[in-house]
Amino acid sequence: MSQKLVERLQREFGDEILAVASHRGDESVTVAPANLPKVLAHLKDAEGCEQLSDVVGVDYPDRDERFEVLYLLRSWRNKHRIQVRVPVAEDQPVPTVSGLYRSADWHEREVFDLFGVPFSGHPDLRRILCHHQFEGHALRKDYPIEQGQECTRPENLFTDADIARAAQRATNLVTRVGDAADEVHPSDLLTVNIGPSHPATHGALRAELLLDGETIIEARTEIGYIHRCFEKEAEDHTWAEVMPYTDRLNYCSAMLNNSIYASAVEKLIGIEATPRCQGIRVIVSELSRIIDHLVCVCANLVDIGALTNYWYLYNVRESIYESLEKLCGSRLTTNYARIGGMSHDLYPGFADEIRHKLGELDRGVTDVMKLVARNRIFLDRTSGVGAISQADALSWGYTGPCLRATGLAYDLRKEAPYWGYETYDFEIPTGTDGDTHDRIMVRMAEMVQSRSIVMQALDRLPSGPVDVDDARVILPPKAEVYGSIEGVMNQFKLIYEGIRVPAGEGYGFGEGANGELGFFCISDGTGHPYRMKVRPPCFPIFSSYAEMIQGGMIPDAIAVLGSLNIIAGELDR
Amino acid sequence: MAVDLESPSNYITTRLRQAVNWGRKYSLWPLPFGVACCAIEFMSTVSSYNDISRFGAELVRFSPRQSDLLIIAGTISYKQAPILKTIYEQMAEPKWVIAMGVCASSGGFYNNYSTLQGADRVIPVDMYVAGCPPTPENLLYSLTLIQERVEKEGLVPSSVRHAGRVQS
Numbered sequence: 181m182s183q184k185l186v187e188r189l190q191r192e193f194g195d196e197i198l199a200v201a202s203h204r205g206d207e208s209v210t211v212a213p214a215n216l217p218k219v220l221a222h223l224k225d226a227e228g229c230e231q232l233s234d235v236v237g238v239d240y241p242d243r244d245e246r247f248e249v250l251y252l253l254r255s256w257r258n259k260h261r262i263q264v265r266v267p268v269a270e271d272q273p274v275p276t277v278s279g280l281y282r283s284a285d286w287h288e289r290e291v292f293d294l295f296g297v298p299f300s301g302h303p304d305l306r307r308i309l310c311h312h313q314f315e316g317h318a319l320r321k322d323y324p325i326e327q328g329q330e331c332t333r334p335e336n337l338f339t340d341a342d343i344a345r346a347a348q349r350a351t352n353l354v355t356r357v358g359d360a361a362d363e364v365h366p367s368d369l370l371t372v373n374i375g376p377s378h379p380a381t382h383g384a385l386r387a388e389l390l391l392d393g394e395t396i397i398e399a400r401t402e403i404g405y406i407h408r409c410f411e412k413e414a415e416d417h418t419w420a421e422v423m424p425y426t427d428r429l430n431y432c433s434a435m436l437n438n439s440i441y442a443s444a445v446e447k448l449i450g451i452e453a454t455p456r457c458q459g460i461r462v463i464v465s466e467l468s469r470i471i472d473h474l475v476c477v478c479a480n481l482v483d484i485g486a487l488t489n490y491w492y493l494y495n496v497r498e499s500i501y502e503s504l505e506k507l508c509g510s511r512l513t514t515n516y517a518r519i520g521g522m523s524h525d526l527y528p529g530f531a532d533e534i535r536h537k538l539g540e541l542d543r544g545v546t547d548v549m550k551l552v553a554r555n556r557i558f559l560d561r562t563s564g565v566g567a568i569s570q571a572d573a574l575s576w577g578y579t580g581p582c583l584r585a586t587g588l589a590y591d592l593r594k595e596a597p598y599w600g601y602e603t604y605d606f607e608i609p610t611g612t613d614g615d616t617h618d619r620i621m622v623r624m625a626e627m628v629q630s631r632s633i634v635m636q637a638l639d640r641l642p643s644g645p646v647d648v649d650d651a652r653v654i655l656p657p658k659a660e661v662y663g664s665i666e667g668v669m670n671q672f673k674l675i676y677e678g679i680r681v682p683a684g685e686g687y688g689f690g691e692g693a694n695g696e697l698g699f700f701c702i703s704d705g706t707g708h709p710y711r712m713k714v715r716p717p718c719f720p721i722f723s724s725y726a727e728m729i730q731g732g733m734i735p736d737a738i739a740v741l742g743s744l745n746i747i748a749g750e751l752d753r
Numbered sequence: 754m755a756v757d758l759e760s761p762s763n764y765i766t767t768r769l770r771q772a773v774n775w776g777r778k779y780s781l782w783p784l785p786f787g788v789a790c791c792a793i794e795f796m797s798t799v800s801s802y803n804d805i806s807r808f809g810a811e812l813v814r815f816s817p818r819q820s821d822l823l824i825i826a827g828t829i830s831y832k833q834a835p836i837l838k839t840i841y842e843q844m845a846e847p848k849w850v851i852a853m854g855v856c857a858s859s860g861g862f863y864n865n866y867s868t869l870q871g872a873d874r875v876i877p878v879d880m881y882v883a884g885c886p887p888t889p890e891n892l893l894y895s896l897t898l899i900q901e902r903v904e905k906e907g908l909v910p911s912s913v914r915h916a917g918r919v920q921s
Contacts, residue, residue, distance in 0.1 A: 431790035
């Protein structure tokens with residue numbers, strides 16, 4: 181389907197398409213920077229690519245045009261994907277597409293921050309992940325990974341001029357008794373910081389708010405407080421060594437990250453996991469999704485004052501964690517998947533234990549639904565709060581439960597099935613209004629669906645090997661390592677040099693707990709990734725947060741933030 | 754300490770220092786500086802299964818002015834460092850600091866351009882908890898060790914206790 185799209189593009193733009201490429205199902209076209217807005221506008225309007233999934237920067241120091249900027253586009257409606265590449269020389273500007281896709285705003289800032297590619301016409305081209313006193317561009321190949329730079333003070337997000345402009349729009353403060361002039365002095369506006377250490381942010385995020393009375397007249401957000409350089413670390417490690425780092429992206433659902441990362445690399449190598457491995461991945465991924473939703477919903481409810489639910493839901497989560505700890509030795513950071521398989525098989529009795537625990541989940545979910553579903557306070561705090569339309573959600577790059585809350589039943593498990601998801605019987609819960617209430621309810625309903633998927637997967641988990649039979653990716657059994665020279669060498673090569681992933685590029689993705697989780701991998705044929713870009717679902721969602729809360733009040737901002745489920749580890753990577 | 758529960762006017766005699774420390778020990782108010790994965794395990798520690806209130810430390814305060822135990826739960830980046838320092842300085846004496854997990858203790862396996870190689874580069878730390886993230890049991894154990902310290906040296910200001918402990 182995507183191939184035909186490329187052909188249509190070639191007919192439409194002729195020589196302006198400089199090159200086309202296809203690798204493992206990913207189609208891409210190359211265009212000059214000047215033609216980028218035109219091609220993307222065509223793709224959006226005529227070809228239905230309603231979403232810009234990600235913008236990826238790559239540094240090739242040896243090339244004349246040193247950088248390559250890739251735009252990953254997706255059409256949910258027409259079920260196709262395409263990548264548009266733009267080669268640029270150092271300091272050569274790329275025209276911004278933030279007018280076409282709202283999500284481009286932050287994606288472009290990230291490429292600017294980490295690679296130093298300027299985007300002409302961008303409304304707010306500042307650093308985003310590194311701090312404001314940082315010099316240089318961290319993901320350039322010539323930036324040493326260990327070169328830290330100190331930050332002495334946080335950045336002010338509002339200048340005096342911004343506050344003065346906002347004061348002109350303020351209306352709540354003008355009726356003050358004894359205030360003769362019909363305008364608000366800038367110093368009357370209250371500046372409030374939420375975060376970077378605040379209980380309601382559930383992680384290190386920052387929102388600076390300007391308050392006109394109790395109304396948020398303007399908000400700005402800042403991220404990067406927990407930028408742990410996943411992408412730079414990946415380039416510094418072998419493909420297999422990246423696995424523990426993926427745990428710490430979305431640490432509420434580490435198994436999902438593990439499994440999707442392993443799948444992405446397998447796609448690039450050109451191997452497919454065994455049926456049993458796929459079944460195990462489905463089970464642990466859906467359990468992770470349940471845990472992630474549990475944390476999100478119960479923390480969200482605590483934020484709006486419903487503390488009891490926290491105890492109900494957290495106990496279920498603890499109970500599932502016990503099994504996960506038994507399975508892989510760790511509660512949060514599981515490191516369970518491997519490229520080409522899993523670290524080991526499930527333990528005996530796993531299935532019965534999980535079936536029992538999912539019964540507890542049922543009870544927890546039912547109890548919580550009884551407490552909140554028709555609760556007047558809950559409905560007042562969430563209905564119509566932070567609502568977003570379908571078109572806006574797509575343009576902002578929403579995926580996952582937040583997108584489905586607007587009524588669009590887009591789920592990668594259905595749209596682009598992997599691990600045999602097409603063979604499971606489950607539904608995609610959707611909302612209607614795209615507000616906080618719907619986001620919570622979609623998550624509650626998804627837990628029930630995930631529970632059903634786990635039950636089905638446990639019932640028909642195929643027997644057979646977990647790991648693929650391929651000495652290029654799977655470590656030899658210990659008996660062979662200790663018993664033969666070939667075994668020792670094989671182990672040694674795989675550990676020290678890493679898995680030799682054939683040169684090429686690939687975008688592997690899956691439905692994470694928060695939405696589309698993707699890994700864009702570039703291999704140069706050595707044991708280390710040349711470039712690894714994560715497409716974190718939180719990143720585009722959080723970019724819309726400032727606009728969503730403007731005009732509301734602080735308690736609304738808190739309720740909205742909880743329902744978006746922003747996980748800082750994944751947001752900042 | 755002398756206790757007389759037999760006579761009608763039952764009384765306890767003790768030293769002021771001991772009585773105050775005893776009170777402090779069982780009423781630590783933690784401030785979870787939760788930034789990453791460890792914060793999720795802190796949530797587990799607070800929840801009903803592990804129940805931090807068994808140790809009298811369930812009153813989680815997010816205002817540094819109301820808390821006396823800073824739990825650094827997560828990776829501290831260079832961007833975060835000045836904020837951590839401000840929060841520590843805003844806490845009233847006496848105060849204690851737990852670096853929860855390897856990131857807060859030493860940077861962990863994030864040896865890179867953005868990660869501070871241990872929170873003790875900017876503020877003094879009393880207790881380092883191993884683990885990535887540490888289990889709730891591990892964190893509770895470190896809490897009991899802090900309690901032992903509180904009992905012994907609760908009246909010593911942390912500036913004296915920490916003299917020469919900050920690395921830079």
